[in-house]
Amino acid sequence: MHLEHVNITVPDPKASAAKLAQIFGWKIRWQGAAINDGFSVHIGDDESYLALYRPGRPLEPMGETYSYVGGINHVGVVVKDLAATEARVHEAGYKPHNHADYEPGQRFYFDGPDGIEFEVVSYA
Template sequence: MKIGMLEHINLTVSDPDRTARRLCALFGWRVRWQGPSISKGYTVHVGAGNQYIALYTHEGTGAPRQTSYDTKGGLNHIGIVVDDLDATEEHVLATGYETYSHGDYEPGRRFYYRDEDGIEIEVVSYARVPA
């Protein structure tokens, strides 16, 4: 049996273009596709290689849930691996986001932030910083 690979996730956001610009700037991704989609919506695919995030919206898209951890089927967070955690955090902070829940434990270091739609993003690096 072949091992499956995650291709994409699809998120409903308030402004796919804005979210795409931010993710591309922070993580070096690119827009892979954009255009009309289901239910008279609009989608932007951003990512690198064979993996991407589909950012979707349509008329009437409501406010995000306040907490996904208490909702069955809720999205808890998206984890993104980077080579240089400190440089990425500086960039995230310069973009205006607040970072929190910093952790330095095996196997890596990490921090979290929430975007404009309340989506929690975990940024992690498995590269150890020399002592």
């Protein structure tokens, strides 16, 4: 068993997917019309993906999520080369923070497209 996908509402799925492809090397698995006159882009690898969804109506910002039931606090991504990924995060215009070594790996965080926080982890 493995986690297949997580669906997140964003203002511009194509723009968010382009940034995530730049950082993680992911590919677009599918894109097209979605529920509520919306549009979705599925981006990831052959095993799992993020479904980036925009409804056909105006969006409201959620703000800080750690105090809300069901809030998405961050998305964790395992990478082989932490330094190379951090360089791509910088190149994409984001600032890494909260670097840490912990058993059994190393990590950092960054606030990526649409303010979604990502935790980048390497167990290498």
